Amino acid sequence: MKGGYIAIIGRPNVGKSSLLNVLVNEKLSAVSPKPQTTRFNLYGILNYEDAQFIFIDTPGIIKKVHDKLDKAILDEIKNAIFDADVLVLLVEPKLPDEEDLKIIELLKATKKPTILAINKIDLIKDKRILLPIMENYSKLFEFKEIIPISVLMRDGIDILLEQLRKYLPNLEAPYYDEDIITTKPLRQIVADIIREKVYLLYKDEIPYATAVKVEEYIDPEEHPEEKRDKVYIRAIIYVEKDSQKGIIIGEGGKKIKELGTKARKEIERLINKPVYLELWVKVREHWRRDESFIKSLNSI
Numbered sequence: 549m550k551g552g553y554i555a556i557i558g559r560p561n562v563g564k565s566s567l568l569n570v571l572v573n574e575k576l577s578a579v580s581p582k583p584q585t586t587r588f589n590l591y592g593i594l595n596y597e598d599a600q601f602i603f604i605d606t607p608g609i610i611k612k613v614h615d616k617l618d619k620a621i622l623d624e625i626k627n628a629i630f631d632a633d634v635l636v637l638l639v640e641p642k643l644p645d646e647e648d649l650k651i652i653e654l655l656k657a658t659k660k661p662t663i664l665a666i667n668k669i670d671l672i673k674d675k676r677i678l679l680p681i682m683e684n685y686s687k688l689f690e691f692k693e694i695i696p697i698s699v700l701m702r703d704g705i706d707i708l709l710e711q712l713r714k715y716l717p718n719l720e721a722p723y724y725d726e727d728i729i730t731t732k733p734l735r736q737i738v739a740d741i742i743r744e745k746v747y748l749l750y751k752d753e754i755p756y757a758t759a760v761k762v763e764e765y766i767d768p769e770e771h772p773e774e775k776r777d778k779v780y781i782r783a784i785i786y787v788e789k790d791s792q793k794g795i796i797i798g799e800g801g802k803k804i805k806e807l808g809t810k811a812r813k814e815i816e817r818l819i820n821k822p823v824y825l826e827l828w829v830k831v832r833e834h835w836r837r838d839e840s841f842i843k844s845l846n847s848i
């Protein structure tokens with residue numbers, strides 16, 4: 549059989565997490581219209597009888613490091629590239645600029661087979677503009693393939709899979725059991741669902757000042773002694789300042805209620821069980837500069 553690790557890399561907001569979700573047929577990774585939604589790598593696994601694709605969704609490549617969170621993000625991208633057998637560089641249907649050139653320099657250093665996928669082609673009316681974009685990219689780097697796709701319309705995804713398969717190494721046995729869809733603990737996926745709703749519901753600096761941790765997750769099937777009829781989840785939403793706490797909660801608690809309902813519904817859909825979700829908001833000043841706090845977000 550064939551199998552291996554495929555890192556999906558690219559600038560923020562190009563659709564990497566959306567692509568991972570479509571590839572594994574499950575909404576695992578947080579998606580939002582705001583850049584820098586993804587903060588840590590997420591491994592999603594797609595199994596065939598004769599192949600195992602392990603996709604790595606990565607954070608968007610940031611231009612400048614401002615704090616420890618930015619540094620952690622860059623380390624995540626480096627780790628994903630290191631782990632990968634094949635890379636997918638995901639871009640938007642635009643001519644490459646300076647920023648893209650820098651990313652391509654990074655690719656040159658890795659020497660790993662790389663496929664360029666040009667996403668969001670549903671946004672362009674005249675498909676002829678794709679030609680010069682493809683031509684420009686092909687002059688910059690020896691991409692193994694250049695594939696226009698639309699994750700939104702599920703257009704070109706099968707072609708991408710077919711091409712990726714060619715570059716996967718041969719394997720004696722799969723890396724993961726076939727019932728495993730991700731290596732990310734459920735608590736972290738749940739925390740990210742809540743954070744995704746923060747990205748969708750709040751503006752300005754709020755999403756970037758927010759971190760979420762699931763403190764308790766009690767499934768009555770595993771803990772009958774708790775005498776609960778729903779999965780009980782307690783999560784803490786961390787913000788950097790008191791004023792942000794007020795914004796998250798909203799007048800009369802209206803806003804956090806909306807956040808809780810949206811998050812709960814999605815968690816219920818994912819785990820297929822009724823959920824009781826309790827949200828707390830805490831101020832943790834300058835958490836983006838606190839390395840050990842940031843590490844704790846990506847463990848357990």
Ligand SMILES: Nc1nc2c(ncn2[C@@H]2O[C@H](COP(=O)(O)OP(=O)(O)OP(=O)(O)O)[C@@H](O)[C@H]2O)c(=O)[nH]1
Pocket residue numbers: 559560561562563564565566567578579580581582583584585586587606607608609667668669670671697698699700701
């Ligand atoms: N029109 C269109 N929008 C898309 C497509 N794929 C993704 N998007 C949208 O692009 C935005 C960003 O998507 P994400 O999947 O969060 O992008 P990302 O690359 O993971 O972003 P970061 O995690 O911030 O690096 C979302 O609003 C998606 O709905 C597509 O094929 N067409």
Ligand SMILES: [Mg+2]
Pocket residue numbers: 564565566578579585586606607608
């Ligand atoms: Mg993402």
